[in-house]
Amino acid sequence: MSEHKFDTKTVTLGYSPEKWNCYSVVPPIGMSTTFELEDPSTDKGYLYTRTSNPSRSQLETGIALLEDSRYALCYSSGICAIGAVVQMLSPGDHIVSDSIIYGGTYHYFNRIVPRSNITTTYIDTTNPSNVEKALKEHPNTKLVYLESPSNPLTTVCDISKIAQIVKKHEGVILAVDNTFLTPYFQKPLHLGAHVVAYSLTKYMNGHDDVCMGAVCCNDEEIYLKLKSLQNDTGLNPSPFECYLTFRGLKTLAIRMRQHMKNSIEVAKFLETHPKVVKVLHPWLPSHPQHEVAKKQASGHSGMVAFYVKGGLKEVSDLLKKFKLIGMAASLGGVHSVAEIPTVLSHASVPEDMKEQLGITNNLVRLSVGIEDAEDIIEDLNQALSVIVSFS
Incomplete structure (x- = not known):
């Protein structure tokens, strides 16, 4: 066999x-x-x-x-x-x-x-x-x-x-x-x-x-x-x-397929939003290493990084406006969660190094879960829409 x-x-x-x-x-x-x-x-x-x-x-x-x-x-x-x-x-x-x-x-x-x-x-x-x-x-x-x-x-x-x-x-x-x-x-x-x-x-x-x-x-x-x-x-x-x-x-395969499907839809939506400066998702053609990713991997998970217009205050306000997406330090679960790396997951990295690498205060790390993609996008859209102080 x-x-x-x-x-x-x-x-x-x-x-x-x-x-x-x-x-x-x-x-x-x-x-x-x-x-x-x-x-x-x-x-x-x-x-x-x-x-x-x-x-x-x-x-x-x-x-x-x-x-x-x-x-x-x-x-x-x-x-x-x-x-x-x-x-x-x-x-x-x-x-x-x-x-x-x-x-x-x-x-x-x-x-x-x-x-x-x-x-x-x-x-x-x-x-x-x-x-x-x-x-x-x-x-x-x-x-x-x-x-x-x-x-x-x-x-x-x-x-x-x-x-x-x-x-x-x-x-x-x-x-x-x-x-x-x-x-x-x-x-x-x-x-x-x-x-x-x-x-x-x-x-x-x-x-x-x-x-x-x-x-x-x-x-x-x-x-x-x-x-x-x-x-x-x-x-x-x-x-x-x-x-x-x-x-x-036991559910890894079906979860990963759903994470990927959702994250691509979310990333494409974020790329079109006027309050989003840049989106990073290896399966998007805009990603700097898109071709390398396709060569060595068969897909991508729920991880999306994106920069918004504004600074730490605006991004903090954004995360607090989410209704479905949680604010949490971890990732990879069935529930969508977001965090600001500069103050949480990468807070211990020196400020000058974070700046050099592009880990700035307007960066959001989003772990897209397995909820319906339309619901995740709707939550992102309403949160981005109510924040009016973006510069």
């Missing part, structure tokens, strides 16, 4: 009722912290839940299936997943990072990682030659870190071209945060990345009720290092959170 398609994989997620004596169609939640031993020194597959847990193992199996990866490991947050990748490095090593990344990741790279005597250089990865230049200037680089599409500006880098550059430098790991697209729309391992990182909190779980992260890879050496770190640092999610995410993944 040929390999199942993605939609079918999301329903099965590698689970078989035969694994349990009760033939449960839904995997039981393994809440036990410890497990009965076969003899004083041998376990029956599980010993202690920090080391391994049936619910976590089942989720990791399902994620690896969707990612087409040999291995997947889950952590208690997206930052913990990124942290695990960084913890494979040693004092004196160097990171080359995309300059446009989630504010929490920037905070971690800039304030926590240096305590281990690891430095970071930020570059514009939309130009692959910048990666080559940075690797030559920093021969102690051991990690190249990308977000594609990036948070919050949805910039896209050519993962395949960067992977070819990285592979010329022995011992350098290429990690890609694929949170915005999920394996439904993009598989960075197929494009040459060594590691894929996720905030499962977002689209993978999709229901705003779990905080969790994951790392996927094919390289056994990388996996064994990450597996050891997962156990030794104890950065593991609870069995109940694993159950919720496992359940959420």
Whole structure:
């Protein structure tokens, strides 16, 4: 039988009722912290839940299936997943990072990682030659870190071209945060990345009720290092959170299709509105990396960035006028939410850097949900219409 398609994989997620004596169609939640031993020194597959847990193992199996990866490991947050990748490095090593990344990741790279005597250089990865230049200037680089599409500006880098550059430098790991697209729309391992990182909190779980992260890879050496770190640092999610995410993944394909359909309609509407200066959505021809996005991904999620006429006051007033769209810090759930990156998700990024990158006070990050697109557009339109002080 040929390999199942993605939609079918999301329903099965590698689970078989035969694994349990009760033939449960839904995997039981393994809440036990410890497990009965076969003899004083041998376990029956599980010993202690920090080391391994049936619910976590089942989720990791399902994620690896969707990612087409040999291995997947889950952590208690997206930052913990990124942290695990960084913890494979040693004092004196160097990171080359995309300059446009989630504010929490920037905070971690800039304030926590240096305590281990690891430095970071930020570059514009939309130009692959910048990666080559940075690797030559920093021969102690051991990690190249990308977000594609990036948070919050949805910039896209050519993962395949960067992977070819990285592979010329022995011992350098290429990690890609694929949170915005999920394996439904993009598989960075197929494009040459060594590691894929996720905030499962977002689209993978999709229901705003779990905080969790994951790392996927094919390289056994990388996996064994990450597996050891997962156990030794104890950065593991609870069995109940694993159950919720496992359940959420079952609707990933249909959710992502609806997110994409809605976000394109919303982005097209925003492009025509007189109070909107600029819209960023990789599937719009106006996006600077539109062709790259089409080359390496099969679609886009619900993420839209747009600039409005005015400043922080006007944008704040705009968000407060929404009736359907929520004001919230996260993204990727079924409910549409918006935020102002300068004061929330990217508040920790220095002001001069935000200005240089285009993360300004008139920027809105919109996570388009799966409501009816007409209702989302109507809410945007009424909110934009009542704000009269735009300059």
